[in-house]
Amino acid sequence: MIRRLTQALLAPLLAAAIALAPAAASAAPNDEEVEVLVQTVLEASYKEGKYKEALDTLNLAKQACAKKSACSSKVRAKLYVALGTVLAGGMKKPSDAKAAFVTAIKEDPSITLFPDFKSPEIEKVWGEAKGGGSSSGGGQDTKEPSAPASSGGGGKKPKVTYDGQAPKRGWRTGEGSFYYELATKAEKEREWADCATYGRASYEAEDRTSTLFLVAACEARAGLWVEAVADYEATIEAAQRKNIRGTAAQAQARADELRAKIPKLVIQKPANVTDLKVRVNSAEISADQLGSEILVNPGERTVVATGKVNGAEQSFEQTVNLGEGETATVEIKLVPKGKAIDRALVKCMQDAQTQDQFDDCIAKSRKLPLNFKFGLEFSAYHDSDKVDVVSPTIFFNVENPTGGWGFGGSFLVDVVTAASTDIVATASPRWTEQRYVPALGGHKKFGDVDVNLHTAMSIEPDYLATSVGTTVAIDLKQKTVTPSFSYDFSYDIAGRSGTSYEVFSRRIQRHALDFASSFVLDKNSILTTNFSVVVESGDSSKPYRYIPTFGQDIAPRVLPGQSLATVNFYRNPERILEQLPLSRQRFALAGRYARRFSSSTLRAEERLYADSWGLKASTTDLRYLYDVSKNVRVWPHLRFHAQTGTSFWQLAYVAERTPTGLQVPALRTGDRELGPLLGVTAGLGTRLAFGEAKNWGLIASGDVIYTRFLNTLFILQRFGYFGALTLEVDVE
Amino acid sequence: MLDDDTTSSLFVRAGRALLVVLVLGGGLLASTGCAPVAPYERGKLAHPTMTAADMSGFGESHLRAITEGAVGGSGGTGSGCGCN
Numbered sequence: 001m002i003r004r005l006t007q008a009l010l011a012p013l014l015a016a017a018i019a020l021a022p023a024a025a026s027a028a029p030n031d032e033e034v035e036v037l038v039q040t041v042l043e044a045s046y047k048e049g050k051y052k053e054a055l056d057t058l059n060l061a062k063q064a065c066a067k068k069s070a071c072s073s074k075v076r077a078k079l080y081v082a083l084g085t086v087l088a089g090g091m092k093k094p095s096d097a098k099a100a101f102v103t104a105i106k107e108d109p110s111i112t113l114f115p116d117f118k119s120p121e122i123e124k125v126w127g128e129a130k131g132g133g134s135s136s137g138g139g140q141d142t143k144e145p146s147a148p149a150s151s152g153g154g155g156k157k158p159k160v161t162y163d164g165q166a167p168k169r170g171w172r173t174g175e176g177s178f179y180y181e182l183a184t185k186a187e188k189e190r191e192w193a194d195c196a197t198y199g200r201a202s203y204e205a206e207d208r209t210s211t212l213f214l215v216a217a218c219e220a221r222a223g224l225w226v227e228a229v230a231d232y233e234a235t236i237e238a239a240q241r242k243n244i245r246g247t248a249a250q251a252q253a254r255a256d257e258l259r260a261k262i263p264k265l266v267i268q269k270p271a272n273v274t275d276l277k278v279r280v281n282s283a284e285i286s287a288d289q290l291g292s293e294i295l296v297n298p299g300e301r302t303v304v305a306t307g308k309v310n311g312a313e314q315s316f317e318q319t320v321n322l323g324e325g326e327t328a329t330v331e332i333k334l335v336p337k338g339k340a341i342d343r344a345l346v347k348c349m350q351d352a353q354t355q356d357q358f359d360d361c362i363a364k365s366r367k368l369p370l371n372f373k374f375g376l377e378f379s380a381y382h383d384s385d386k387v388d389v390v391s392p393t394i395f396f397n398v399e400n401p402t403g404g405w406g407f408g409g410s411f412l413v414d415v416v417t418a419a420s421t422d423i424v425a426t427a428s429p430r431w432t433e434q435r436y437v438p439a440l441g442g443h444k445k446f447g448d449v450d451v452n453l454h455t456a457m458s459i460e461p462d463y464l465a466t467s468v469g470t471t472v473a474i475d476l477k478q479k480t481v482t483p484s485f486s487y488d489f490s491y492d493i494a495g496r497s498g499t500s501y502e503v504f505s506r507r508i509q510r511h512a513l514d515f516a517s518s519f520v521l522d523k524n525s526i527l528t529t530n531f532s533v534v535v536e537s538g539d540s541s542k543p544y545r546y547i548p549t550f551g552q553d554i555a556p557r558v559l560p561g562q563s564l565a566t567v568n569f570y571r572n573p574e575r576i577l578e579q580l581p582l583s584r585q586r587f588a589l590a591g592r593y594a595r596r597f598s599s600s601t602l603r604a605e606e607r608l609y610a611d612s613w614g615l616k617a618s619t620t621d622l623r624y625l626y627d628v629s630k631n632v633r634v635w636p637h638l639r640f641h642a643q644t645g646t647s648f649w650q651l652a653y654v655a656e657r658t659p660t661g662l663q664v665p666a667l668r669t670g671d672r673e674l675g676p677l678l679g680v681t682a683g684l685g686t687r688l689a690f691g692e693a694k695n696w697g698l699i700a701s702g703d704v705i706y707t708r709f710l711n712t713l714f715i716l717q718r719f720g721y722f723g724a725l726t727l728e729v730d731v732e
Numbered sequence: 733m734l735d736d737d738t739t740s741s742l743f744v745r746a747g748r749a750l751l752v753v754l755v756l757g758g759g760l761l762a763s764t765g766c767a768p769v770a771p772y773e774r775g776k777l778a779h780p781t782m783t784a785a786d787m788s789g790f791g792e793s794h795l796r797a798i799t800e801g802a803v804g805g806s807g808g809t810g811s812g813c814g815c816n
Contacts, residue, residue, distance in 0.1 A: 379791025393790040412790050482784070514804070518784040524776050528784045532804035588804030594782050601781035609802035617802035625781045633781075643801050673801045701789070705799065720799065724791050 028072040030064045035075055037061040038082045042117050043315075051090030058083050060349045077108035085117050088125040097122070101129030115282050116306070158182070158201050159194065176206030183214060192222035209238045209247055216251070225262045226295050229255050263322035264293040265301060268331040273314075276307035278332070298322055305332045373397040373408075375728035383705075383720035386419040386430075404445030412437040421714040422545070422670060425564055433497075435460045448475040462497040462543075465490060469512070479520070486514035496543050508538030525595040534586040545578040547668045548713065549655035558652035560709075561716040572655050574662055578669050581648075585612040600626040614647030615674065623685075631689040637703060639681035646674045651711045676710040683722075691729075699726040 038061060045054035061079055065071035071079070081104045088097030104111050113126055160182060162175045171177035179202035186195035195218035203211045216231035232255035239248035267278060269290045278285040280301050285294065305316040314334035322328055374396045381389040397408035414437070419430035441454030450473045458465040469488030476482065492508040495501045516530040548571040550558060558570070590607040602624050609617040618641070625635040648667035655664045683703030690696050705720035776782065788796065797803060 377789050377791060379789065379795075381791070381795060389795075391791045391794065395790070410790065412794075414794070512804075520777060526777060526782055526784055530804075534804060586802075586804060588802065590804070592784070592786075594784075596776040596779055596782050601779065603781070603787065605786075607802065607804070609804065615801050617800070619800065619802060623787065641800050641802070646801075673799065677801075679800065699789075701792075703792070705795075707799065720795075722792065722795055724789050726789060 028070060028075065030070040031072050031075045034061045034064050034071055034079055037064070038079055042082055042085065042114060046086055046090060046117065049090070051086055054086045055083070055091065058086060064349075073107045074111070077104040077111040080104035080107065081111055081113060084125065084129070085114060085122055088122045089117065089119050092121075094121070094125045097125045098129045101126055105129060112282055115279060115284075158197050162201075162205075171206065173206045176202050176208070176211075178202075179205065180208075180211055180214075183211070183218070187214065187218060190221075192218045196222055196224065196227075207238070209235060209242060209244060212238060213247060213251060216254070220254070220258055223297055223299065225258050225297050227297075229258050229262065229295075232258070261324045262295045263298050263325065264327040265296045265303075265320070265322065266291065266293055266327065266329040267303060268329060270307070270309075270332050270334055273307040273309055273334060276305065276332075278303065278305045280304075293327065296322060298324060301328075303330045303332070305334065307334055309334055371399045371401065372731040373399070373728060374731075375726055377724055377726040379722065379724035381720060381722045383718050385421060385715060385718050388417045390415050404450075405443065407440070407442030409438070409440040411439075421564060425546075425548070425567070425714065428544070433460060443471075448479075449473070450475075462495045462499075463492065464495075464501075465492040467491070467510075471514075481517065481519055483515075483517040486512070486516070488512040488514075492538070494540065494543070504543070506539045506541075506543075508536060508540055510537075511535045524597070525593065528592040528594075530588070530590040530592070532586075532588045532590075534584075536584040536586070537582065539580065539582055540584075541578045541580045541669075542671070543577065545670055546575045547578055547653055547670045548572075549574070549576050549662075549664060549668075550652045552654050552656055555652040555654045558713070560651060560711050560713070562713055564714055567713055572662065574655070576653075576655065576662075576664050576668065578671070579667055580669060581613060581667060583612070587611065600624065609643075613674070615643060615645065617641065617643035631694060633687040635685045637681070637683040637685060637701070639679070639703075641677075641679035641681075643677055645676040645711065649675045649711070651713065670713075672709050672712050672715075675712050678708045678710065679705060681705045695730045697726075697728045697730075699728070700724070 037057060041054045041057045041061075045051070045057065058079065062083070065076050065079060080100045084097040084100035084104065087093045087100055091097075113122060158179065162178045165174045165178050167174040168177035168181070171180075179198045183195050183198035183202055186192075186198055196215050199211055199215035199218060202208075203215060212231055212235045216228045216235055219225075219231060220228035232251045235251040236248050236255065239245070239251060265280065267280075267285060267290050269276060269278070269287075276287070278290065280294070280296065280303055300319055300321050302317065302319045307314060316332050316334050318330050320328045320330060375394070377391075377393040377395070379389075379391045379393075381387070381391075391412055391414045393410055393412040395408065395410035397406065399406035412435075414435035415432065416435070417430060417432040423429075423431070436459045437456065439454070439456035441452060443450055443452035445451075450471075452471040452473070453468075454470070455468045456466075467488055467490035469486060471484055471486040473482055473484035488511075490510040490512070492510070493501055494506045494508060496504050512532065512534045514530065514532040516528060518526055518528040521527055548567050550571055554570050558567070586609070588607055588609045590605065592603070592605045594601060594603045603622070605619075605621040607617075607619040609615070609619070620638075620640045622638045623635050625633055627633050646669070648665070649669065650665070653665050653668050655662050657663075681703050683701060685699065685701030687697055687699045690698070700723075702721070702723040705718075705722060707718045707720065709716050709718070781787075786793070
């Protein structure tokens with residue numbers, strides 16, 4: 001009972017470790033879970049002196065690795081080292097511990113003790129196990145940067161030891177000649193680690209410069225580049241001392257060549273942390289090395305850090321894979337130990353009757369590799385022309401980063417009430433209307449090609465729009481260039497409110513093509529270019545919009561901004577409906593530049609636009625997003641928009657009376673957005689991250705939009721006020 | 733309703749603009765090849781504020797569509813806003 005209770009208490013720690021385990025893919029299916037179990041047991045039960053509990057839980061983990069394919073050798077070795085540690089350091093059973101250590105070494109000859117869980121008695125048993133363990137002894141693991149060169153690849157115990165043989169001709173010591181012979185033999189057999197080990201043993205017995213050169217050459221080939229450079233440097237020094245110029249020059253050339261290839265690791269330490277301990281592949285990193293470039297050997301490097309934040313112990317682990325000449329930066333982000341709660345896994349493992357049931361526990365506990373995003377946006381708009389809009393929107397997105405697919409959707413509702421000058425001008429009352437906009441989309445990656453399909457609708461009492469589209473994007477040049485092509489088709493039905501579409505409707509078709517490409521310019525900036533073409537056909541004239549017309553003699557005297565009363569006094573009495581061209585081709589060329597600084601981002605966008613109606617426009621949008629702290633971001637927003645009117649735009653349309661009736665212009669509109677105008681937007685926004693994992697975000701933004709109409713009736717300017725509040729959450 | 737000359741002239745100009753985009757794009761593509769950004773150097777590029785897409789929310793995008801006479805250039809068009 002107590003055992004079950006204690007293990008149940010362990011569950012939160014286990015679950016936390018599962019949640020916080022590095023995302024790197026494991027070699028075998030149960031690797032991640034078993035590594036978490038091992039780490040959790042050592043950090044919780046073992047540290048607290050609950051050795052029996054620790055052993056029981058490790059035995060559960062052992063069961064998880066029962067099938068050979070369930071765990072990799074490295075993880076199985078780690079598990080047995082943990083078992084040995086508990087047996088030697090806690091249960092005081094050195095013989096059982098030795099057996100566990102021997103198994104660990106057999107599984108992975110390069111395995112080492114857990115640096116945080118060493119004690120003299122554990123090290124003693126470990127030493128005994130190593131002595132009787134794997135004969136391969138010298139693994140391929142590399143020396144860490146802070147260690148001296150002499151303990152490098154050549155620091156391993158030789159497989160074959162000197163047994164008093166006489167020195168060969170030309171040698172002063174038997175040991176020196178014995179190991180040198182073995183080193184050259186290993187070199188011929190391309191056993192580079194053995195070559196370095198024997199060479200080192202020979203050099204320690206008899207300090208020949210040529211032997212040190214051999215050690216360095218073998219280390220270089222074994223991937224021990226840091227050690228090799230150090231040994232080449234030692235060779236240069238020794239050769240210069242002995243005036244062997246050729247060897248010195250050769251060693252210098254090789255050291256220079258190797259130095260340029262050595263990967264570098266930069267470890268950034270977190271703020272406000274005490275007792276910070278950082279290790280790279282078990283080697284401790286001193287405080288002064290943090291933040292600067294540390295030379296490391298190529299391959300996987302695991303950075304493990306522990307420290308206290310506000311007195312609470314926290315930890316961090318990240319593995320990076322470094323290749324030739326690469327530099328990686330690891331930012332230590334300490335997280336509390338034992339945070340999340342999932343008692344189910346340990347309970348399930350304890351209750352399992354068969355291995356299959358046991359395996360099922362792990363399978364079920366595994367998180368779906370999905371990222372979910374949900375959100376709600378509420379926006380509102382009000383302007384000086386008595387138009388009000390409120391728009392709540394709900395949206396979601398599901399993404400499977402490993403599978404390369406995702407889907408999402410949104411649902412927006414617009415509630416518009418308007419009593420604008422134009423409505424008053426046609427003697428219409430204030431009206432209120434709702435619009436519903438559902439949208440769905442999904443994408444799937446096929447190698448470097450991402451295919452997206454999307455659809456949307458817009459439903460109003462007098463207008464129905466439907467659209468479908470696809471976007472195909474391809475990652476080129478290691479994802480630094482991503483061109484994309486989009487095609488959207490939409491089919492709109494415009495009608496009159498209260499009248500069936502069968503009685504009155506106009507059909508509008510739209511084909512939109514979009515050619516875009518994003519370019520990673522450098523490690524801080526991205527440029528996106530875009531060219532879009534929209535081809536519309538159909539009559540989009542508004543069936544409610546009446547255009548005032550004037551006599552030939554009056555029209556030139558009508559002034560911009562003329563009042564409603566004056567216009568009504570001078571205009572022709574007939575009510576003439578708007579008439580727009582029956583087709584439109586729209587072209588936009590845009591560029592978007594984003595640059596990330598240390599704690600801020602500048603975004604600048606420019607769009608040039610022209611269409612077949614003669615409207616030309618330029619739009620510039622600027623945002624500077626500044627991270628005030630980890631959780632708070634603020635940004636000012638500026639936008640400038642300038643456009644000419646359409647070619648058929650007129651302040652006062654002339655309609656002449658003729659014997660056949662009133663002669664009106666073929667094309668006419670009162671839509672101010674088709675006339676010349678200037679718009680300036682200034683606003684502010686902020687995003688606040690909150691929640692335990694900072695996965696909640698609250699975004700508030702507000703804009704004031706000033707529009708200057710350059711050649712319109714009734715009004716010459718408009719002040720618009722837009723605000724939006726968005727709540728979003730990311731769940732992994 | 734506009735005369736054919738105006739429309740065809742626009743298409744010619746649009747074609748030229750597309751050509752400029754392709755040339756600039758090709759140039760950029762070639763130039764970025766000289767200084768590739770390794771995956772481990774892309775921490776800043778992965779920041780949420782560095783998205784290649786438009787950052788406007790739903791309401792803001794719709795507002796632009798009805799208060800400005802220009803559309804497009806935002807990386808995706810023709811979603812059928814149905815604005816009238």
